[in-house]
Amino acid sequence: xxxxxxxxxxxxxxxxxxxxxxxxxxxxxxxxxxxxxxxxxxxxxxxxxxxxxxxxxxxxxxxxxxxxxxxxxxxxxxxxxxxxxxxxxxxxxxxxxxxxxxxxxxxxxxxxxxxxxxxxxxxxxxxxxxxxxxxxxxxxxxxxxxxxxxxxxxxxxxxxxxxxxxxxxxxxxxxxxxxxxxxxxxxxxxxxxxxxxxxxxxxxxxxxxxxxxxxxxxxxxxxxxxxxxxxxxxxxxxxxxxxxxxxxxxxxxx
Amino acid sequence: xxxxxxxxxxxxxxxxxxxxxxxxxxxxxxxxxxxxxxxxxxxxxxxxxxxxxxxxxxxxxxxxxxxxxxxxxxxxxxxxxxxxxxxxxxxxxxxxxxxxxxxxxxxxxxxxxxxxxxxxxxxxxxxxxxxxxxxxxxxxxxxxxxxxxxxxxxxxxxxxxxxxxxxxxxxxxxxxxxxxxxxxxxxxxxxxxxxxxxxxxxxxxxxxxxxxxxxxxxxxxxxxxxxxxxxxxxxxxxxxxxxxxxxxxxxxxxxxxxxxxxxxxxxxxxxxxxxxxxxxxxxxxxxxxxxxxxxxxxxxxxxxxxxxxxxxxxxxxxxxxxxxxxxxxxxxxxxxxxxxxxxxxxx
Numbered sequence: 001x002x003x004x005x006x007x008x009x010x011x012x013x014x015x016x017x018x019x020x021x022x023x024x025x026x027x028x029x030x031x032x033x034x035x036x037x038x039x040x041x042x043x044x045x046x047x048x049x050x051x052x053x054x055x056x057x058x059x060x061x062x063x064x065x066x067x068x069x070x071x072x073x074x075x076x077x078x079x080x081x082x083x084x085x086x087x088x089x090x091x092x093x094x095x096x097x098x099x100x101x102x103x104x105x106x107x108x109x110x111x112x113x114x115x116x117x118x119x120x121x122x123x124x125x126x127x128x129x130x131x132x133x134x135x136x137x138x139x140x141x142x143x144x145x146x147x148x149x150x151x152x153x154x155x156x157x158x159x160x161x162x163x164x165x166x167x168x169x170x171x172x173x174x175x176x177x178x179x180x181x182x183x184x185x186x187x188x189x190x191x192x193x194x195x196x197x198x199x200x201x202x203x204x205x206x207x208x209x210x211x212x213x214x215x216x217x218x219x220x221x222x223x224x225x226x227x228x229x230x231x232x233x234x235x236x237x238x239x240x241x242x243x244x245x246x247x248x249x250x251x252x253x254x
Numbered sequence: 255x256x257x258x259x260x261x262x263x264x265x266x267x268x269x270x271x272x273x274x275x276x277x278x279x280x281x282x283x284x285x286x287x288x289x290x291x292x293x294x295x296x297x298x299x300x301x302x303x304x305x306x307x308x309x310x311x312x313x314x315x316x317x318x319x320x321x322x323x324x325x326x327x328x329x330x331x332x333x334x335x336x337x338x339x340x341x342x343x344x345x346x347x348x349x350x351x352x353x354x355x356x357x358x359x360x361x362x363x364x365x366x367x368x369x370x371x372x373x374x375x376x377x378x379x380x381x382x383x384x385x386x387x388x389x390x391x392x393x394x395x396x397x398x399x400x401x402x403x404x405x406x407x408x409x410x411x412x413x414x415x416x417x418x419x420x421x422x423x424x425x426x427x428x429x430x431x432x433x434x435x436x437x438x439x440x441x442x443x444x445x446x447x448x449x450x451x452x453x454x455x456x457x458x459x460x461x462x463x464x465x466x467x468x469x470x471x472x473x474x475x476x477x478x479x480x481x482x483x484x485x486x487x488x489x490x491x492x493x494x495x496x497x498x499x500x501x502x503x504x505x506x507x508x509x510x511x512x513x514x515x516x517x518x519x520x521x522x523x524x525x526x527x528x529x530x531x532x533x534x535x536x537x538x539x540x541x542x543x544x545x546x547x548x549x550x551x552x553x554x555x556x557x558x559x560x561x562x563x564x565x566x567x568x569x570x571x572x573x574x575x576x577x578x579x580x581x582x583x584x585x586x587x588x589x590x591x592x593x594x595x596x597x598x599x600x601x
Contacts, residue, residue: 009351026350033259033357037267071353115260116356123353132351139350147282147294152343154298155305156351162299162306190446193307193322194453197331201461204299211295218294 009071009127016235017061017129021228022138024236029126031240035247036118041111047118049246053239054121061129071124072117082112132156137226150220162200169196256348257363257411259356266418271361277369278342284335288463300332301340305347310446323367323407326375326400327447330392330464331454334376341368362414370410375403379464389455392465396451401437401444408436 012018017025032050039046058068086105130138133153140149169192180189208216262270289296304324324344328337342364348354355363382395412432416425455462459469472484 009353030357034264037259037358038264112258112260116258119259119356119358120353123349123357127351127353132347135350145279145282148278148339148343148346150294151297151301151339152347154295155301155343155347158299158302159305162302163309166306166309186442186445187449189310190449191453193310193327193446194450194457196306197303197450197454198458198461200299200303201296201458204296208295 009124010131011063011067011128012131013062013129015061015129017057017125020129020236021226021232022130022134023141023226024138024228024232025126025130026135026138026142028236028239029122031237032122032243033119035240035243036115036122039115039247039250041107041114043250046246046250047114050118050243051121053242053246054118054125057125057239061125063125063128067128068121068124071128072120079113079116082109082116085109085112134224134226137222137224141226146219153220158200158204161203162196165199166192166196256345256355257359257366259358261356261359262362262414263418264358266414267358267361269361270365270414274342274361274364274369277338278364281335281338281342285333285339288333288336296332297336297339297343300328300336301343301347304328304340305344308344322443322446323371323404325367325371325407326379326396326403326443327450329372329376330379330396330399330447330451331462333463334372337372337376338368341372366407366410366414371403371407374406375399378402383464387468389452389459389465389468392455392462392468393448393452396464397444397448399444400447401440404440404443405433405436408432 032053036047036050039050055065058065085108086101087099126135133156136149136153136156139152140146173188173192178185178188180186285297304327307322307324307327310322325337325341328340332340345355345360345363345367349357349360349363376399379395379399382398383391386395409429409432412425412429415428451462451464455465459465474482474484476482
């Protein structure tokens with residue numbers, strides 16, 4: 001339940017990472033996240049190496065560190081939850097700076113913080129280097145149900161329209177001196193939501209009729225060719241491959 | 255409640271992914287019935303609406319604000335199948351384009367906020383609107399449905415966390431805290447949902463899926479005084495089927511999840527201390543749930559002492575569980591008549 005998403009993450013560019021086909025990047029990031037989640041939490045330096053890998057990708061994609069860090073704010077609510085676990089965890093306890101903390105809870109908090117941070121950073125890099133529309137085309141090539149992909153595409157197309165509509169309504173509210181301060185103001189906001197629904201639904205119906213009159217038969221034509229050659233799969237596989245090598249390597253050592 | 259990576263172990267993440275995929279598949283089929291040929295554009299539009307509505311912050315108590323989950327609202331406005339699809343797409347887009355919610359936790363997120371929340375909301379809503387008819391009942395039912403859907407999905411989160419979470423916690427304490435705090439958020443969710451539904455009902459009653467049976471029949475009065483009553487569209491005939499196997503399937507999947515996955519679960523350690531810090535946790539839980547709660551609010555949740563919050567949480571579980579059970583039983587009872595109606599319609 002993060003806060004709103006006012007700004008998009010995509011950062012146009014023309015680097016090696018940007019040019020990779022979207023399905024390769026999707027598989028690479030998902031594979032990387034899986035490897036990270038599967039890593040035992042005691043291997044501190046493995047997590048360090050994962051972070052190094054991501055930093056390498058960021059350098060390759062010319063995504064500045066500040067950009068990634070700012071976009072990682074979405075993680076904050078769950079960091080709060082993770083920090084609470086040492087206090088409520090059960091089992092053996094230790095004392096640190098006068099606080100009684102659960103040892104298992106501390107491990108759990110570290111586990112969540114490390115893995116969630118790496119996962120969010122990887123997702124931020126994916127979103128920063130891939131155009132939303134291309135990402136959905138990639139997802140479709142990965143056999144995601146076409147209807148689901150279409151719904152997501154329509155959502156992305158409508159999103160700005162609806163957000164603009166909402167912004168206009170907010171401006172109208174605020175220019176009349178409205179500030180949502182307590183529960184009594186909920187009806188005002190809810191009526192805005194109701195009006196927003198009616199406006200968007202009616203607009204959707206109009207758009208749908210316009211689409212039908214232009215020959216829409218239930219599926220969107222594919223314009224871009226997003227097929228990938230094995231060389232590109234290989235390049236994308238470097239990230240999860242290297243992570244897996246780190247994981248297996250540490251397995252051999254311990 | 256967007257769960258990031260690393261919160262759940264691999265077994266739970268994968269099982270939840272299977273549940274989510276199954277739920278979405280069922281809904282893809284059902285949504286075609288709810289939206290006819292307009293499935294993709296209209297569902298996309300509702301998804302964008304849910305996304306936008308999630309950005310509406312509303313004040314809950316002094317200094318605290320929450321935002322809508324939107325599952326219950328979508329279910330009542332456009333039907334349960336489309337609602338699950340829309341929430342799933344919203345979560346998908348948030349995970350891929352906004353890095354909100356982990357990729358490996360996508361299954362968990364869709365299961366909790368899509369399947370569980372919509373299932374509970376729609377079950378409660380149908381339960382109430384079946385026994386009481388009328389516009390007021392629809393609004394009241396949307397309030398209760400949205401109110402219960404939030405703590406239900408929070409409790410489902412707790413259950414999953416207990417089964418396959420990566421931290422040792424006592425399920426009772428956390429369930430009470432999560433349930434209690436989310437019941438407070440649920441009140442806000444319920445209020446907004448109810449007022450939104452009543453607004454739409456007032457302007458375009460035909461757009462509210464949950465009130466499709468309420469439209470008054472068309473009455474034609476001729477110049478010579480003859481009155482013809484045109485029966486309304488047979489739309490409601492399709493509704494009973496929806497939740498008919500939606501609910502039992504959901505329950506079965508949940509049972510399967512609990513049964514199979516708990517096999518992997520590590521034995522949860524029995525704590526010696528019942529932890530004096532659960533107060534601190536309540537503050538933190540609210541913080542995570544609302545995102546904007548100042549840390550100064552430590553001692554209690556929105557003015558409710560911990561004990562009361564716990565009681566509310568347990569009560570919510572009972573009511574939700576009982577409601578679901580009743581809903582399933584009612585469906586079983588009148589399934590025959592519903593089938594009859596459909597056969598007639600198809601002939």
